[in-house]
Amino acid sequence: MAACANAIKYALAYKDFDISKNYPPIIDNSYKFVLYPSYWKYKVEGYRFQDQIKHRDYSNNVSINDFEYFKQLLENPNTGVCAICGDKFTVNNKPTLDRINNNLPHTKDNHEGFNPFVKEFIGKRIQAKIEANKGLEQFCKITMNSSYGSDGMNTEKYTDIKILDKKGALKSHLSNTFMDEQQLSDNAYAVQMNPETCTCKTPLQEAYFVLDNAKYHYVNFIYNFMHKAFDMSKLHFVEGDTDSAYWAVSGSADAGYQQQFNYVIKDKQFYEDNAKYYFPTIEGDLLDEKKILGLAIENEGTEMIALAPKNYYIKVGEKEKIKLKGVNQKTTKISKQNIVDNIKDGTVTKATNMRLGQKNYIMQKIATQKNGITGIHTKAIVLKDQSCCPYILGLKASDYIIDE
Template sequence: MMSKIQDAISQHNDTKSLYYKQILNSAFGGEGQNIAKFDKISFNNARQAQLKQLKQDHKATRKLSDDILNSDGEVIEETQYMVSESPRQFKCNKPLQEAELILDNNKFWYLNYIFNFLYKCIDMDRVHLCNMDTDSMYLAIAGSQIEGYKQRLNGFHGTIVLLLKRQNFARITSEPQGENIVCLAPKCYSLYNGNEQNNGIESLMSRMKDVSEKKANLTTNDYIKCLNDGCNVKVTTNNSQMKLGVKSMIGMEKSALTVIHNKMVVLFNGCCAPFMYGINADHYLVE
């Protein structure tokens, strides 16, 4: 699939390149998750359930029904139990180690690109790294005051910048662009135009974790309030579940926006450091 993407890029076919990219991303997500069910579930009578409970593989037992008697008091159907067993050995056909290697290797080259290319080739006094993800980053650029917010690197000068503009070096492309951005945590941000003091905010893009963006109905003002006041913004989500043949609607309250960051170690000056065994924020020296 990667070869097809490269062929489409060499042919300058953006539609086909994006199509194959979407297929590759969805396939990688499926292969990188071990969704196989290794528990063995069986339905047994009381005698069989009692024997299986003595095994080391036994996990749980649940009663499903009682004895059914006829008019003469005879048992026509015995009590049924559902027994769950967890085998001590099983076979996994998913290439999990390949997916983990790709993710770890991607993080290495991501940091290598930032420190060995971006920081050395661009005037970082005019660029602020706001947010980053696995394959993208959001930059606040102080460029030309005449051009609008879609100027990208046009306000910069130098040989390296000209190379970036002409050759599209390292496949740098811009997707959403705006005047302001509020970043609360990884994959939790809001991009907007306008000024919150004048109530003229135009929301361009908002992202949040573990909550549907359409059902939450949050605005950019919620992100700004969460950042300034340090409060949690909660929303109620409704999900339908099927249990024992009965379908019910369950309402659950979740924290859509929060100032808590549990992905990295946050230092007292706001900088973030990766998790390492035995290392906490007190072990870092910040000037």
Template sequence: MNDIRKKYLQFLYPKYSKFFGMITALEDEKVRKRLRSQLLEWLDTLPVYGFNSSSYDINVIKKYLPQVLMKYNKKHGNVSKSEKLWIRSIEEELGRNIEQSKRIGRYNADGYDGETNTVYEFNGCFFHGCRKCYHPDDVNPHTGDKMNVLYEKTMRKEANLNQMGYDVKPGVEATKKLCNFFQSLNLDMHKDGISIPGLTLKYLWNTKDHECGPSIVFHHYHERNKTRIRGGKLCQKILGYDANALYLWALSQDMPCGEHKMIEPYPDILEDVMNGSFFGEIECDIAVPEHVKEHFAEMPPIFKNTEIQYKDLSSDTKAQVKPNYKSKKLIGSMFGNKIIFPTELLKWYLEHGLMVSNITYAVKYERKAPFKSFAQQVSNERRAGDTSPDYKLRGEMMKLMGKSSYGKCITDFLKHETVKIVGPNNYNKNVRRVKDYIGHQDLVDGFEFRFKKTAFKQSLPIQIGFQVYQLAKLRMLQFYYDFVDYYIDRSDFQYCMMDTDSAYFAISGSSLQDVVKPHLLGEFKQKRQVWLERDDTLENKLYDSRTPGLFKLEYEGDCIISLASKMYYYDEKKFSSKGINKGKMKLQNTSI
């Protein structure tokens, strides 16, 4: 490995000589030193490729690490996951899983698709003798073979697999396209991050042109011409709407930016929340007044985590669990104590008649939408991927980046650990660290110790992740109370289930427009596109299907059975059974 590193540096340094010259020409000595140090550190990072190395290879070689570390005592670069990304991109495109490390005869295939009898080979340049990257007579220091020999072995393997009836697809070209995609975002896929979340975070906070859920069952069963809506009209249709890129929509909204300011609660603070002059987070008690509880009865608007005990369960559920049952759940409630709300959600609560009291503290931020352009770029790349196969990979990568952005912001550093590889002489010293000691593992000529982190730098904007999750809840509340409940009389619909970004409900007509209140039909047609994707033309439908925050019709059918959170059934092709392998289930509505 050290020989590889030396050759890597000898090859790379001359290519960057002009940049060292530019740095040397700078007048400020501190700036010269800083930039030179940064460039040297970047050049010294050696990407190492390995398929599933984090899961398999590292665990195999871990017991020998003390010997190697004591011998070389040197930090090494990050490990790239480009192979995983490549396989994942293929799975996303195909819509099914690919069998990895498939043994075919005497060969080991990187990926295998049994439905099409296709073999996927990543074919990394270093171990397969890429002729564009290496001279044929160069010797691979790891295998001892010449690059030309490795290349010929790779070609023979592909030829033999093709003769055996397999369709072999190498991945060098796909990997190059992946690198080019991230390069277009001014990111080095190998050095700026070893995962989509890492690359996304780098992109989020360094792009120069920035401008600037619950899963609940409401009703267990509805079926066409069999059940009645709230005991009245017959059910005629089940509709299921799904919010496009709900979290990406939330990320594109106004975010708490700048330095936070702790504000002592003052008498008119709620008025300032209503008029928008106070933007940030407020901790308070909140409750639904008695006179509007009936209005909020079907979908209680206050979402909170609470402990559910045996006494809180229905008689049917009690029969399935033990008397000492306890579980923490996210529920909808009519009240909440000492809950932190973003002011945008709090404003909606106040507008709909909820009562706020006991404001314990408030935090003020600047109101900006720094990620709006990021959300637009994700949407545009996905639209391009829908219309052209050449942009398919870009669309899928931007989809992953869009999903990674908000979750990465709320990484829980408290769950991180410090890992130390030590020699035999340091065993007693480390095992006595009672306060932060978690455990250790015996290795060859040493030990691996795991400790709790005694301190960490909170370098992530956790307020962004918090804001995203809260605004996502706000959007689902708006869909129910400001759209469905506003345009449709409650005698004509009944909510059955919601699952983070989707809502399913029964109606008494054949379509949503059929049950709209007659005096609001004109307004509904005019403002429909504010809530739902357009379906007047195929072009508009495709465009709106990638617009964050719009709701699309995900399901239209005759039956729904909602047993519990994440456990529901619509038909043989669409059902959820959390914790149970779908492949082993043959469900029908009669069995449920």
């Protein structure tokens, strides 16, 4: 149902979309926002109520006495703008505190002048990269990149495991919620129960905001920058993921494969005016390369074959790189020929993953065989024009009508 609703939403949103038109940002002509004591009092009480509901310590929360401090922040041209969109605050775009750590209450130390936690973590990640601290760098990366998955996936526990003695374990068998038991020792049992009620606190609205926001910036770059700056007849989209895209570029045959987009620019003035917002402009500067919502060249090669996102072959210089999600390539050797055979003949390549697992408290080596390369898209129905549609019960690819 969620997939269908999402598809309908985007279909309606793009019903009147014209790729050749220019869609400038909507200008907010409402009055400039001025912070008054009455509004600040209303916000302070609202922040306190939110923290009470979440059982957070609100003793050091922002208060009425902080009015002058925040009034000066809003009047300052550097801090009096939205940290997410960069727009000035107006009557239609009122400010609110954006906490860095959502587990902490609304204190002055937990907002840093309306800056979101992303700026804090991107700074830590860049510093860790400079200091060659791979552990901290990966931690910061995962913290930022896992917002959709962490907020959207349900991590609540729906089973209850208790450690009981023999008498208690026998008594639990009489309960309607009994599921399973495992003997731990002579008089200790791990009993698994299935509660009749459960709670789910997954913040779906945060997850889908992150997803929609990522889609917006992804599509905005392609249609409002690439289509205007580049000759798209010389570019072919190979494959993409949440935060990456691979393009085949028909540039200059004499310039080598590390030419980026230099030979497909059609509007040089537009490119020079806007490229700095996306691409790195200072060579070797990590702060510039890793800027928020910026882009960096990850790989450049001479050949690429892609079956799906996270499933591709690319030749970078003299090296060959194969990405195959879910397959351990140390135990299963995958080559370019396996991918070519799948495209030409539909050949399925089997893969074996090895892992360590515990069974009856004994560590064992477990081999799992799975389909490594199938050429089958299991997350959507692919139409003949390469459009992807959601699975709907009873509908096949032939049931969709393509408007030519």
